[in-house]
Amino acid sequence: MVRATLIQIDNYGPWTVTPEPRRETDLQSLQARLYADLCAAFGEHGSLVFFSRFDNLVAFTEGVSPEHHADVQRSIRNRYPVTVSMGIADAPTPKDAVGRASALLQDEGSAQDPDRVERLASDTGDGTALQVAHFDIENATERYTDEIDAYGCQLLVERAGLALMEEMWDREAATFFVGGDNYVAVSPLLGQKEYAEVIEMVEERTNVELKVGVGEGETPSDAGMQAKHCLERSRNGGGRVEFY
Amino acid sequence: MVRATLIQIDNYGPWTVTPEPRRETDLQSLQARLYADLCAAFGEHGSLVFFSRFDNLVAFTEGVSPEHHADVQRSIRNRYPVTVSMGIADAPTPKDAVGRASALLQDEGSAQDPDRVERLASDTGDGTALQVAHFDIENATERYTDEIDAYGCQLLVERAGLALMEEMWDREAATFFVGGDNYVAVSPLLGQKEYAEVIEMVEERTNVELKVGVGEGETPSDAGMQAKHCLERSRNGGGRVEFY
Amino acid sequence: MVRATLIQIDNYGPWTVTPEPRRETDLQSLQARLYADLCAAFGEHGSLVFFSRFDNLVAFTEGVSPEHHADVQRSIRNRYPVTVSMGIADAPTPKDAVGRASALLQDEGSAQDPDRVERLASDTGDGTALQVAHFDIENATERYTDEIDAYGCQLLVERAGLALMEEMWDREAATFFVGGDNYVAVSPLLGQKEYAEVIEMVEERTNVELKVGVGEGETPSDAGMQAKHCLERSRNGGGRVEFY
Amino acid sequence: MVRATLIQIDNYGPWTVTPEPRRETDLQSLQARLYADLCAAFGEHGSLVFFSRFDNLVAFTEGVSPEHHADVQRSIRNRYPVTVSMGIADAPTPKDAVGRASALLQDEGSAQDPDRVERLASDTGDGTALQVAHFDIENATERYTDEIDAYGCQLLVERAGLALMEEMWDREAATFFVGGDNYVAVSPLLGQKEYAEVIEMVEERTNVELKVGVGEGETPSDAGMQAKHCLERSRNGGGRVEFY
Numbered sequence: 024m025v026r027a028t029l030i031q032i033d034n035y036g037p038w039t040v041t042p043e044p045r046r047e048t049d050l051q052s053l054q055a056r057l058y059a060d061l062c063a064a065f066g067e068h069g070s071l072v073f074f075s076r077f078d079n080l081v082a083f084t085e086g087v088s089p090e091h092h093a094d095v096q097r098s099i100r101n102r103y104p105v106t107v108s109m110g111i112a113d114a115p116t117p118k119d120a121v122g123r124a125s126a127l128l129q130d131e132g133s134a135q136d137p138d139r140v141e142r143l144a145s146d147t148g149d150g151t152a153l154q155v156a157h158f159d160i161e162n163a164t165e166r167y168t169d170e171i172d173a174y175g176c177q178l179l180v181e182r183a184g185l186a187l188m189e190e191m192w193d194r195e196a197a198t199f200f201v202g203g204d205n206y207v208a209v210s211p212l213l214g215q216k217e218y219a220e221v222i223e224m225v226e227e228r229t230n231v232e233l234k235v236g237v238g239e240g241e242t243p244s245d246a247g248m249q250a251k252h253c254l255e256r257s258r259n260g261g262g263r264v265e266f267y
Numbered sequence: 268m269v270r271a272t273l274i275q276i277d278n279y280g281p282w283t284v285t286p287e288p289r290r291e292t293d294l295q296s297l298q299a300r301l302y303a304d305l306c307a308a309f310g311e312h313g314s315l316v317f318f319s320r321f322d323n324l325v326a327f328t329e330g331v332s333p334e335h336h337a338d339v340q341r342s343i344r345n346r347y348p349v350t351v352s353m354g355i356a357d358a359p360t361p362k363d364a365v366g367r368a369s370a371l372l373q374d375e376g377s378a379q380d381p382d383r384v385e386r387l388a389s390d391t392g393d394g395t396a397l398q399v400a401h402f403d404i405e406n407a408t409e410r411y412t413d414e415i416d417a418y419g420c421q422l423l424v425e426r427a428g429l430a431l432m433e434e435m436w437d438r439e440a441a442t443f444f445v446g447g448d449n450y451v452a453v454s455p456l457l458g459q460k461e462y463a464e465v466i467e468m469v470e471e472r473t474n475v476e477l478k479v480g481v482g483e484g485e486t487p488s489d490a491g492m493q494a495k496h497c498l499e500r501s502r503n504g505g506g507r508v509e510f511y
Numbered sequence: 512m513v514r515a516t517l518i519q520i521d522n523y524g525p526w527t528v529t530p531e532p533r534r535e536t537d538l539q540s541l542q543a544r545l546y547a548d549l550c551a552a553f554g555e556h557g558s559l560v561f562f563s564r565f566d567n568l569v570a571f572t573e574g575v576s577p578e579h580h581a582d583v584q585r586s587i588r589n590r591y592p593v594t595v596s597m598g599i600a601d602a603p604t605p606k607d608a609v610g611r612a613s614a615l616l617q618d619e620g621s622a623q624d625p626d627r628v629e630r631l632a633s634d635t636g637d638g639t640a641l642q643v644a645h646f647d648i649e650n651a652t653e654r655y656t657d658e659i660d661a662y663g664c665q666l667l668v669e670r671a672g673l674a675l676m677e678e679m680w681d682r683e684a685a686t687f688f689v690g691g692d693n694y695v696a697v698s699p700l701l702g703q704k705e706y707a708e709v710i711e712m713v714e715e716r717t718n719v720e721l722k723v724g725v726g727e728g729e730t731p732s733d734a735g736m737q738a739k740h741c742l743e744r745s746r747n748g749g750g751r752v753e754f755y
Numbered sequence: 756m757v758r759a760t761l762i763q764i765d766n767y768g769p770w771t772v773t774p775e776p777r778r779e780t781d782l783q784s785l786q787a788r789l790y791a792d793l794c795a796a797f798g799e800h801g802s803l804v805f806f807s808r809f810d811n812l813v814a815f816t817e818g819v820s821p822e823h824h825a826d827v828q829r830s831i832r833n834r835y836p837v838t839v840s841m842g843i844a845d846a847p848t849p850k851d852a853v854g855r856a857s858a859l860l861q862d863e864g865s866a867q868d869p870d871r872v873e874r875l876a877s878d879t880g881d882g883t884a885l886q887v888a889h890f891d892i893e894n895a896t897e898r899y900t901d902e903i904d905a906y907g908c909q910l911l912v913e914r915a916g917l918a919l920m921e922e923m924w925d926r927e928a929a930t931f932f933v934g935g936d937n938y939v940a941v942s943p944l945l946g947q948k949e950y951a952e953v954i955e956m957v958e959e960r961t962n963v964e965l966k967v968g969v970g971e972g973e974t975p976s977d978a979g980m981q982a983k984h985c986l987e988r989s990r991n992g993g994g995r996v997e998f999y
Binding site for chain 1: 273275279280284287288290291292293294295296298299300302303306307309310314315316318319320321322323325362365366368369370373377378379401408409412413414415416417418420421422424425426428429432433436441445446447448451488491492495496498499502
């Protein structure tokens with residue numbers, strides 16, 4: 024089982040334009056701080072948080088209780104001009120868990136319902152081991168960052184990333200951009216052959232070569248740290264798919 | 268003329284894995300804070316900052332002097348475990364300006380050259396008026412956020428966004444995700460017809476309907492605020508392309 | 512038993528002037544962020560953190576393991592240009608606990624020894640119930656904030672605060688300013704009569720009238736929240752010393 | 756003339772206990788972030804900001820227009836759950852300037868008047884040169900930090916600081932703690948002899964030896980940086996009072 028949490032800013036869209044549109048740099052700064060704070064708060068408990076769309080963030084929260092989620096809600100209410108609602112669900116795959124967490128929250132009311140404030144909807148059981156995969160682009164600095172313009176690089180990373188996200192989602196894994204040329208996937212227990220296929224498909228679709236380190240653990244954070252060590256092995260002469 | 272600044276964390280990749288891989292939530296938190304601080308620092312001067320790839324950020328910095336850029340470098344050095352280099356360039360279009368800013372910084376050395384620390388490379392002339400366009404998705408909350416799962420929403424927003432970024436880049440504009448279903452483009456002086464075409468192309472490629480507000484001003488921030496007001500007009504019964 | 516943690520920035524003084532003095536606003540911003548982050552990280556576990564001198568912070572960390580302290584050290588190392596060392600000690604009173612935590616850290620080397628980096632020295636046993644007292648000034652807004660100048664107010668609050676800190680320290684309690692006209696004390700199990708004496712002494716020495724709410728609990732945070740509820744009772748017509 | 760700004764959180768006391776007392780670590784974190792952000796925002800313009808009582812902050816804002824103050828108000832409203840009001844005044848001495856800024860804001864209504872929201876009251880003329888003095892304690896690490904317990908150190912620093920603040924206020928200067936054993940004073944144009952007297956008085960009253968560097972400049976930040984360089988000279992064999 025995998026535990027996913029959907030964190031949604033309550034009635035955010037209307038707030039950003041009431042009484043008139045708020046300055047974009049303020050909103051960007053607000054969203055980035057909120058994301059950083061959620062990384063820190065859930066990171067304390069071995070979870071991983073992804074910015075997704077910034078007003079809808081996705082976390083993998085193995086072993087974090089609904090009570091602790093409520094603590095995070097309280098702390099945000101006390102420090103931000105907005106509140107958040109959360110849906111928490113366990114399911115056999117990351118795809119299912121995100122789907123259930125989304126459905127639980129949608130059942131509480133619309134994201135833009137002014138009466139849906141600080142809801143916490145959960146449906147949780149027992150957790151088990153998770154797989155986390157950390158991807159990056161083969162020689163990104165040499166091939167791209169130092170060679171082509173910054174926006175061209177960004178487009179290339181996004182094209183490869185979108186292909187990767189789609190391929191992994193088809194295999195029940197949720198994949199997120201974490202900066203630079205790095206993507207992190209929370210996966211069901213996939214094998215080496217499946218990762219090799221995904222990398223091949225991305226190269227076929229976008230002409231970008233990826234490599235990946237894969238780890239397993241009881242918290243997403245432990246699994247993620249193993250994945251990073253494997254990726255280092257790949258960087259230092261290992262293969263394009265390295266398992267723990 | 269449009270002024271663009273490329274902000275690059277110095278030798279960041281190697282730092283993230285020295286002496287061994289650093290915890291992902293710490294890195295995410297670091298990057299998000301840096302982005303929030305750059306939004307605030309440049310936002311003070313009417314600029315717009317975009318996270319791009321988080322380790323390479325793109326800003327539009329009309330009227331912000333190289334000296335002020337150096338102040339921002341100093342402040343980061345004093346508060347973060349990393350330093351940043353910057354390339355600043357003026358050019359007739361946003362695409363050219365980003366290209367030149369990138370080339371200036373690449374001339375200073377590789378992004379992963381340990382000796383390239385806190386460089387500030389600039390080539391600036393006089394600024395003139397800018398156009399900023401603010402896009403979002405027609406009825407995103409009703410159609411998507413409240414209906415499908417959170418990750419499916421994210422994929423849909425990213426697909427539409429990638430198509431939008433590519434179409435706009437072909438028209439010399441640089442377009443960035445700013446959260447939710449919002450994309451902001453810094454553009455050369457495009458007409459209403461061109462925006463209508465872009466929206467049509469995105470719908471054809473991805474089946475997602477966008478709308479857009481377009482503003483002009485002496486700073487990106489002023490132009491961006493006008494664009495947001497136009498987008499409000501579009502939300503309240505206006506057309507799918509609204510100019511200031 | 513009370514658990515106290517002394518958090519000390521490693522070799523901070525020399526760093527602030529190397530290679531030349533760093534800008535004060537940057538240093539203030541760095542220190543304030545670090546304090547905010549430590550409040551959040553330890554606050555997650557029911558602890559209380561006080562800024563003390565900003566480069567030496569004091570926390571009360573009932574039930575927080577040395578391993579968790581090490582996690583906080585790692586997170587700071589990854590996000591700040593400085594590192595911290597910590598001493599953790601249990602003792603019968605807050606005064607003793609702070610004294611032992613200080614001695615443990617001093618045994619590791621000088622605060623300005625460049626080789627003393629990220630030390631974690633602990634001597635911990637079993638915890639028990641704690642008392643927390645929350646003081647503020649009787650009618651501070653009406654009598655002072657709205658009547659005299661801001662700096663005069665500050666001086667008055669500091670004079671009363673210093674007298675309070677000295678009186679409480681004599682009774683083995685450590686007392687800290689937390690903003691406004693609020694002081695929080697972590698105390699051994701003092702009685703109502705002792706609090707009344709302290710308040711009387713402060714009034715005699717500085718002519719400022721305090722009131723206080725007192726709580727007890729297994730974590731400093733629980734005890735502190737009870738204290739705040741008691742202080743509310745005092746504000747709403749209760750006595751000048753209100754116990755849970 | 757010296758320009759001072761009093762920044763006051765609107766109706767903060769009542770907010771912290773509505774609908775019930777809010778968690779102290781959240782409030783501390785909120786206040787520390789706000790202080791850090793104000794340091795950054797005003798620091799961009801060469802100003803100095805001091806936390807004073809955290810809910811009432813004092814800044815010296817030579818050359819910063821009321822319009823820019825309004826920008827800071829807007830940015831806070833957009834990112835925090837509270838708003839701030841400001842009083843801005845020019846006067847011949849820092850003491851007068853703080854006094855006038857306080858009076859201007861008090862005229863707008865009580866700090867706890869729920870209808871006094873985001874006021875900006877200013878009375879400004881032309882600025883001139885300022886003096887800034889940076890004090891610290893002679894050999895604080897060797898004598899105190901490495902020798903006595905952390906709270907004893909804090910009390911000693913606060914006792915010396917309170918004496919210093921009172922002596923300087925009598926000489927029309929406003930003095931603030933900025934962390935460690937450091938105090939910064941914004942002063943009228945005092946001479947070397949007056950600083951020597953102040954240091955002597957503090958030693959007489961508290962038995963703590965201070966030293967000081969003094970700078971002058973058009974912005975508080977420039978004057979402050981000069982003061983820091985002078986203090987370095989004092990640390991490296993200079994006298995206990997060093998002027999630029």
